[in-house]
Amino acid sequence: MAQRMEIEQHGVSAMPEHRRTARPVTVMWVLVGSNLSLSATVFGWLPVTYGLSWWQIVAAATAGTALGLLLAAPLALLGFRAGTSNTVAAGAHFGVRGRLVGSLIGLLLSLGYTAVAIWTGGEAVVVVLARVSGTAPGEAARAAAYAGIAVLVAALAVGGFGLISRISAVLVGPMALVLGAGVVAYAPGFDPSWSAPGGPDGAPAWILALVTAGISGPVAYATIIGDYTRYLSPRRHSAAGVVWSSAAGLFGGLLAPTLFGAFVAISTRAEGSYLESVARAAPAWYLPLLLFAGVAGCLGAAGVPLYNMGLELHGLFPRTSRTAGAAAAAAITLGLVFLGRSTVGVEQAVTGFVVVLTVVATPWAVIALIGHVRCGRVYDVRDLQVHNKSLSGGRYWYAGGWNLRACAAWLAGAAAGLLDADSPLYTGPLVALTGGLDVGYLLSALVSACVYLLLGTGHVAGEPIPDWRQTYLWPAVTR
Template sequence: MTATTPSQDLHAAPADHVGGIETAGVEYLPEEARDSSPRNVGAVFLGANLTWTNVVFGAFAILFGLSFWQTVTSMVVGTAVGTLAVLPTATIGPRTGTNMTVSSGAFFGIRGRFIGSGLALAIALAFAAVTVWTSGDALVAAAHRLLHAPDTRVAHAVAYAVVAALMVTVALYGHATIVAMQKVVVPVVGTLMVAGFFAFAGHVDVSAPGGNYSLGGYLPTWALSAVLFAAAPISYGPTIGDYTRRISSVRFSDRKIGVALGAGMFIGVMVPSLFGAFTALAFSNPTASYLDDLVTNSPAWYVLPIVAISLLGGLSQGVLCIYASGLDLEGLTPRLRRTQTTVITAAVAIVLLYVGVFVFDAVESVTSMTIALNALITPWIAILAIGAVRTRSYDPVDLQAFAEGRRGGRYWFAGGWHVGAVVAWVLGGTFGLLAVNTTLYVGPLSGIAGGVDLSTVGSAAIAAVVYVVSLRFVEA
């Protein structure tokens, strides 16, 4: 049940502590450096989901034309599917002692893990940008109502910069500081969101029917909504190892780690998504900006809580994204330190944000981006989940072969690539992109199920079948 003991050349990483800059990167963390617990992992992913991103996804479902209860069913199904998809990967980090993308070399090969690094970078950068956008917009709207501050492009640009600066600062400190921050975010933001249900209750009719479905019918629109909700836990798949690698596989069982992660993911997505769907029903004349509508229609006493959610909730998700992107880039460029790669990826995320908000339509681009990335990351997660179930021990030395400039070893396979895993991911991801059905992009295979979006389920199923079959011919 435990990872293979590494050789003497893998030195102990210094323990990280709150307020100190973490010096460890993606190198192997020995047993004595495993100072975290399943409870910390649950808190991290619960807090990371209590953000405007998931709130807006909940509101999107209403804007797509679903009724409240139709939205709830798509929310429960999508969140449950996404959470179950990533649960098996919770065991990887404690056994490999490194992050998820480096660990993926055990299944994709030492060079094949570059696929995971690329996907993880894309996911982290995209969601970091979305987090800054949603939190910044909420701050501007609140300042406009409370202080009559101007609601201009300049104001939005400044708000984005402030939120981004806070995110980068915490991400630079690293693991221990992030965990401590999430333990504050969970009770504070969770309580404020629950209070929000009472703030808007007098203006909401949850029995109101839906209609005017954005994809022309109930089932395609419901499926689009479910895929969006599944995207939240799945998108965190590459970052799970950032936190589970610091948990001892000797002191904690797989079950405890999995239960903590699953609870954090599911509850974390459901609470803000329900909040978004519930409050969206309170807007009699909704505009293109849910967050503007939220502040405008909010009771005066709830505007300050909106500000607090914007800052704390934005930090909780954005910090995870920036921290993860720094680790993933370090895995690709071993000569750079984690702090350096974190600054680089943060700068890229901010550029993506400004382009997405000021050049493209935010709502449509965010929806389409999320679905497309989900179609690519889901088959990768499916392969990791199968690999995690089949594998009980890993070789931490050989997993670090790329960083050390070595060739060969247990995970070299065919020139550094596990052909079966790569082919499985390519086929699954290709189907996923071709089957996507959004308001901005409709894939050529989107109509194979009457318009129902099969990009997530189909891509995972194809990748899983091809990978399992390949294992009969290629030793994994």
């Protein structure tokens, strides 16, 4: 059954059965349509600035995306089983208050990716119009373009799941044509052996590309994907179907624009300003398509993480509605775009936030996945909502609402990973000991898993959990 076009009022409270009418293919199209955008192509440009050639980037992006999927795709089952967002569902493992750790991570991830999408969309509008008019891009024009894109994206996020899923599905065809036409437009300048001078050498550059152009994409959805799988009914759909549709959507949706971005960056020799180089080298017939990609393409790319920010703010502050949270998040993100552009370079800012947040999000995802398996893949929906209803107690209360074992495991993993993280803005002290290779994400995953299993998950052994076939029907209070 198709979702009705209406402003969604539902927050992170348990999703009732009559609203769980989406299909796994709906989630797949959301993931594909929201990533076929200019903002996603930026992550293909980044490895070019590191000095990698075409086939090196293809290998890094493909391998990294596949590795990230091993962690992110199974996490689609948290929202599917618990009928709520992934961060609220993770309260079963971190505690109903400890799950705020995931909410903060989700907020930061979504904030960063929304900012990149708004910047990309606004910048595309400015550089294309500047080329057509023959004038230099002005700061006033940039401010107006960023603000206009932010308003459009905020409207989409406030509309909610139904509007986002419709827009994402509609955008798949046109954006696929835009990217396909772009291959034709920029093919004359493509040289697979070309690489930009400077940047890290050899293995360090490839490892950095593995993270920024590959692993970071799926991991960014670890806290987000449950926002959409909570609309799938376990009575009508299998867990395998949910995982495979999520994996297919993430793999195709993330890899295609990343490789397109690398292709265009190499064709235009975009070592510095990515979008200005793209607009300058584009044939005249492609400029309208580039403008369309800048405006329409960023809607899903920014709308999906902004929608998540609204939900996370509602989870952090239950008395605040999801719609108010989405609007506030749009204003905060717009301010971040202006601040980031005026203080640090785009390449440095994007690379830095991707590396650091991937390291911080990975141990959370590892613990949530282990906990999901250890709890038998079932959740007590009533007890998950204790914090949202300003109550206390329940099977996920642990110690004052915090599972200190899970939180300690996350802290240990994040700290270990940050010590071995390497980016233009931050280099951990252990990077020199690992031969200059940034393996912080692997270290964070390994340390968090070991500590969590050694300390014990904290779940009450032998205590039966109510079957999800009854608990997920619990009436939800909408906000």
